[in-house]
Amino acid sequence: MENAIDAHASQVDVVIENSGLDLIKVIDNGDGIANEDVPLAFVRHATSKIQNRHDLFKIMTLGFRGEALPSIASVANVTLQTRAADSETGLTYQIQGGQVVSEAPAAGRFGTAVSVRSLFYNTPARLKYLKKPQTEMSLIVETLNHLALAYPQIALSLTHNGKSLLKTAGNGDLKQVLAVVYDRKTAEKLVDFKGASEHFKINGYLSLPEQTRSSRSYFAVIVNHRFVKNFSVSNAITSGYGSKLMVGRFPIGAINIELDPLLVDVNVHPQKAEIRLSEEGELTSLIAAVIRDRLSQENLIPQALENL
Numbered sequence: 136m137e138n139a140i141d142a143h144a145s146q147v148d149v150v151i152e153n154s155g156l157d158l159i160k161v162i163d164n165g166d167g168i169a170n171e172d173v174p175l176a177f178v179r180h181a182t183s184k185i186q187n188r189h190d191l192f193k194i195m196t197l198g199f200r201g202e203a204l205p206s207i208a209s210v211a212n213v214t215l216q217t218r219a220a221d222s223e224t225g226l227t228y229q230i231q232g233g234q235v236v237s238e239a240p241a242a243g244r245f246g247t248a249v250s251v252r253s254l255f256y257n258t259p260a261r262l263k264y265l266k267k268p269q270t271e272m273s274l275i276v277e278t279l280n281h282l283a284l285a286y287p288q289i290a291l292s293l294t295h296n297g298k299s300l301l302k303t304a305g306n307g308d309l310k311q312v313l314a315v316v317y318d319r320k321t322a323e324k325l326v327d328f329k330g331a332s333e334h335f336k337i338n339g340y341l342s343l344p345e346q347t348r349s350s351r352s353y354f355a356v357i358v359n360h361r362f363v364k365n366f367s368v369s370n371a372i373t374s375g376y377g378s379k380l381m382v383g384r385f386p387i388g389a390i391n392i393e394l395d396p397l398l399v400d401v402n403v404h405p406q407k408a409e410i411r412l413s414e415e416g417e418l419t420s421l422i423a424a425v426i427r428d429r430l431s432q433e434n435l436i437p438q439a440l441e442n443l
């Protein structure tokens with residue numbers, strides 16, 4: 136999915152069968168891959184997203200390590216269909232256990248579709264350590280939810296065994312995505328906020344102090360379009376509410392944080408789920424102040440949701 140987003144897709148559809156054991160398919164309408172580059176995409180550590188080592192310090196894409204495709208192709212049966220925007224014909228490329236099985240020209244839509252079947256067929260120990268199908272499925276849903284919140288301008292869908300589990304409009308409206316990820320009633324009560332300081336721009340939606348949950352995980356933190364966990368940011372959010380929150384209760388919402396990519400280090404966590412930020416003190420003060428001010432305004436009336 137991250138590859139689809141890096142390829143500028145405006146629509147990404149995910150089709151899952153049997154919690155991913157039978158099929159994981161990601162279909163995008165992005166740039167596609169030039170036919171001659173397809174084998175390279177499966178070479179370990181090959182990436183088109185970094186040109187030189189300086190690029191490592193200002194990562195703008197979700198991927199950059201060249202690991203996803205070779206890793207999945209070494210433990211499953213993977214079919215990649217792709218057609219680049221300037222290409223008359225595309226390519227269907229099948230690879231299993233790291234070995235190319237077939238390769239054929241293919242007509243078809245622009246963009247890329249990656250299908251994964253027989254996951255871990257050659258690594259029984261890893262197959263055994265998959266969690267219960269329901270648990271694996273809820274992890275997939277969670278991943279989709281996070282991407283949906285980080286990319287309201289991309290139309291995302293998730294289908295499991297033919298049943299639609301998630302669908303976003305892709306119209307850029309974060310509040311509508313919050314209504315899809317949580318529920319409409321919850322989203323309707325959220326109010327918007329925004330602010331800026333020397334190095335940061337923030338915006339998002341937050342719940343009023345009476346609408347809370349018992350965990351921090353209902354406030355999405357998104358840094359330069361990457362969904363992350365960051366304790367300092369989460370703490371700054373709750374400190375903005377101050378004594379308005381009951382002990383053990385946490386607000387609901389989402390915050391987008393934008394900053395120069397030079398000030399973010401995404402290399403501290405293998406899944407890039409945690410990041411290190413420079414000027415963190417400036418950011419946490421900004422967040423707490425913006426939230427405090429917003430909550431102290433009178434007549435906090437959430438805007439209604441339209442077209443849902």
Ligand code: ADP
Binds near residue numbers: 138165201204
């Ligand atoms: P990374 O994303 O770190 O570059 P991947 O193994 O995920 O590594 O992908 C390898 C390369 O294959 C990418 O750099 C990109 O050029 C190409 N690629 C993979 N998936 C797609 C896609 N859906 N659309 C376009 N190009 C893709």
Ligand code: MG
Binds near residue numbers: 201202
């Ligand atoms: Mg990738």
